[in-house]
Amino acid sequence: MALVPYEESGAIGLQKFHKPLATFSFANHTIQIRQDWRQLGVAAVVWDAAVVLSMYLEMGAVELRGCSAVELGAGTGLVGIVAALLGAQVTITDRKVALEFLKSNVEANLPPHIQPKAVVKELTWGQNLESFSPGEFDLILGADVIYLEDTFTDLLQTLGHLCSNNSVILLACRIRYERDSNFLTMLERQFTVSKVHYDPEKDVHIYKAQKRNQREDL
Secondary structure: OOOOOOOOOHHHHHHHHHOOEEEEEEOOEEEEEEOOHHHHHHHHOOOHHHHHHHHHHHOOOOOOOOOEEEEEOOOOOHHHHHHHHOOOEEEEEEOHHHHHHHHHHHHHHOOOOOHHHEEEEEOOOOOOHHHOOOOOEEEEEEEOOOOOHHHHHHHHHHHHHHEEEEEEEEEEEOOOOHHHHHHHHHHHHHEEEEEEEEEOOOOEEEEEEEEOOHHHHO
C-alpha cells in the first residue's frame, strides 16, 4: 500500500484529503476518485505523485496501446485507471486490506468496454511473487511507493521479479528524506536509472529504470 509520511500542513492542505471525491480530467474522461481518509488514511487519498505520473502518461511519454502494465501500491488506482484509458492492459495492485476500495474506484471510472483491460489483484511486495510470471510486464508504475526503509528490499525484489530485460519502470516521488535518495542508490545497483521528468509546482520527480545488461557490469 502506498503509505507515505503525512506532512501536509494547515487547513487547506488537510481539506483536499478529507473531500469524499477528487475529480480529474485525463484521456478525454472525467475521473472521480473516491477518497476515504477516515477509514483507510493515506492509502485512500490521491497524492501529487499519482497526478504527475498520470500527466506524464497522458503526454505520450511511453506507448501504452497494447502494453502490459502493472501499478504497485496503487492506493486509489488513479494511475492504473489512466493507463487503461490510454490503451494499456493493466494489473492494478495493492495489499489485501485496500483491494475492495481500489476495485470500487476502478469500476466506477472505466467504461464497460475498457473494464476488461484492468484487473485488480493483491500484491504485497516480496510475498507470493509466484502468482506473477517472471518478467510478465512491459511497464511497471509506482507513485509514492518509496516511503519506508523496511520495505525497500521487498520492493526491489518485486521489481526484479516483474521486470524482463526490456521492461520499463516509472517511479514518481518526492525526495523528502535521505532514505528516499538511499532507495535510488539501491535501485541503481540492479537497474539503469535516469530522471525523465520533474514537476516544480508539485515537487515531484519521475525516474525511469531498466534492468542492467549483464555486460554493463563486467
